[in-house]
Amino acid sequence: MAQYSYKDTILKVDNVNLTLGDKVILENVNAEVRDATRPGSVKGQIVGFLGPSGIGKTKLFEIMAGLLKPTSGNVYYGPDKEPAHPGCTGVVQQNYPLFMHRTVLGNLEIAAVKNYKNADERKTRIFSLLDRFKLRPYQDSYPAQLSGGQKQRVAIAQQLLCTDNFLLMDEPFSGLDINMVEEVSEMIVEIANMNEHNTIIIVSHDIVSTAAIADNLWLMGREKDKDGNPTSGSKIKYTFDLLERGLAWREDIRKIPEFTEMINEIRDLFHNL
Amino acid sequence: MAIMIAIQMAVFLVLWTTSSFRLIPTPMEILKSLQSLIASQNLIYELWNSTWLCLKSLLIATIISLIISYATVIPFFKPIGYLISKFRFWTLVGLSFVFTLITHSGHELKVTLMVFGITVFFVTSMVSIIQSIPKYEFYHARTLRMNEWQVVWEVIILGRLDQVLEVIRQNFAIAWMMLTMVEGISRAEGGIGVLLLNNNKLLRLSDVFAIQLVILLMGIFLDYTIGKLREFFFPYSKLTLEK
Numbered sequence: 001m002a003q004y005s006y007k008d009t010i011l012k013v014d015n016v017n018l019t020l021g022d023k024v025i026l027e028n029v030n031a032e033v034r035d036a037t038r039p040g041s042v043k044g045q046i047v048g049f050l051g052p053s054g055i056g057k058t059k060l061f062e063i064m065a066g067l068l069k070p071t072s073g074n075v076y077y078g079p080d081k082e083p084a085h086p087g088c089t090g091v092v093q094q095n096y097p098l099f100m101h102r103t104v105l106g107n108l109e110i111a112a113v114k115n116y117k118n119a120d121e122r123k124t125r126i127f128s129l130l131d132r133f134k135l136r137p138y139q140d141s142y143p144a145q146l147s148g149g150q151k152q153r154v155a156i157a158q159q160l161l162c163t164d165n166f167l168l169m170d171e172p173f174s175g176l177d178i179n180m181v182e183e184v185s186e187m188i189v190e191i192a193n194m195n196e197h198n199t200i201i202i203v204s205h206d207i208v209s210t211a212a213i214a215d216n217l218w219l220m221g222r223e224k225d226k227d228g229n230p231t232s233g234s235k236i237k238y239t240f241d242l243l244e245r246g247l248a249w250r251e252d253i254r255k256i257p258e259f260t261e262m263i264n265e266i267r268d269l270f271h272n273l
Numbered sequence: 274m275a276i277m278i279a280i281q282m283a284v285f286l287v288l289w290t291t292s293s294f295r296l297i298p299t300p301m302e303i304l305k306s307l308q309s310l311i312a313s314q315n316l317i318y319e320l321w322n323s324t325w326l327c328l329k330s331l332l333i334a335t336i337i338s339l340i341i342s343y344a345t346v347i348p349f350f351k352p353i354g355y356l357i358s359k360f361r362f363w364t365l366v367g368l369s370f371v372f373t374l375i376t377h378s379g380h381e382l383k384v385t386l387m388v389f390g391i392t393v394f395f396v397t398s399m400v401s402i403i404q405s406i407p408k409y410e411f412y413h414a415r416t417l418r419m420n421e422w423q424v425v426w427e428v429i430i431l432g433r434l435d436q437v438l439e440v441i442r443q444n445f446a447i448a449w450m451m452l453t454m455v456e457g458i459s460r461a462e463g464g465i466g467v468l469l470l471n472n473n474k475l476l477r478l479s480d481v482f483a484i485q486l487v488i489l490l491m492g493i494f495l496d497y498t499i500g501k502l503r504e505f506f507f508p509y510s511k512l513t514l515e516k
Contacts, residue, residue, distance in 0.1 A: 062412070065412075065416060067412050067415060067416070086415035086416060086418070087415065087416060087417065087418030087419075089416075090416065091412070091413075091416040093409050093412065093413065095409065097409050097410055097412075097413040098413075099427060099431075099432060100432065100509060101431055101432055101434065101435065101507070101509055110417065110427070111417050114417075114418045142508070142509040142512055143509075144509055144512035145512055158417070159416065159417075162416075162417050162418055
């Protein structure tokens, strides 16, 4: 088992409630991400956020991104407890929206302007990301000329240029083949491990791919009565600390029997979320 | 594609020339009329007059419509955009009297009528484009730390500029259709519409067909030009379309 210790809280979802009309969507959602450290190496955080369709994952995602105001409660970022607001975290949406009227380079330029005032510094950072994501040959292409995978990489690069440490990713494995899932997984791990405070939250239906790279898992669901009818809004019902279980930061994770057992455990829980 | 069009045109011309239905003038009769219209009725000058009127009105209407349409992102201006779009169903004929009182010349009256006619359609199309922008595009811009004015600039104005040219193209066709009617309401300065109405009154059928053919060809040419301008200025606009 890898040596680790938890330090400061770097993201806190504090008693978030959301009611739309007379429908309670989220109820008393509480969760936190703490800085997990490993002696001798830089380890960012990857949280897998799982739950059935229609449970309210996207709404919580939008609240965490500062794009939607909760009815009550708040989301705080960093040790200074900065409340969530648009731009406080990078957001890679499921369909990888980009500015269709700008080239790849143009898309990255506009994202970098706020964080890199110096033009030379900006250029250096943009070209290093273009190289890192193998996008240099496409720098003058428009988004409509890119494949889904290339668009996803541009969308990630764009968010990395304007975010400090936080990145929310909505269904990053959706519609990808096995090879691409592995490539994207490696990329997410690499981004997370660029900085000790880097934190990536992955909203996904793909339990295995998400659990394979996460160090913590959140399962969202509702309380139900004995007939299976929901009696409350959604909340984080279960959390899995993969570090504690010795199932994080391991390259051979998919071959470990305990990992398979945990996946089955999550699958069983899914039926009652 | 070009071969297909050429074949269809050739078949059409053969059918037209050999048709026993004599009410429609033959291509040769129309060509002769065209020659005489150019020589004796100043067709080229009248065509230029009308084209200029149409383009000038289109430019003014575009500026006014864009200001109104972009303003509808502010809730206060939404009802104004909605109201203007409803004026599509109001006929121009009844308006000519009011506009005659507030304008100072025949040309001004025609421009005013055309601008009104174009604006109501233009605003309708633009408001519809703006309202159909998906929420995630705004979210995307906001996550890049843009303030609300930058979001409007990037997503609504720059992001939809290619579609503005398409709306201009569609509204040019509407304007070109309205031209004859407007020139009929105010005959000052002449124009190809007046030429058409005069020849129609005298039942010079081959002249009428010749003028209509000129109107059609000029309309197609300008429509093609606007389409090419869109491709030139906004090369990304056609990338997602199947050829």
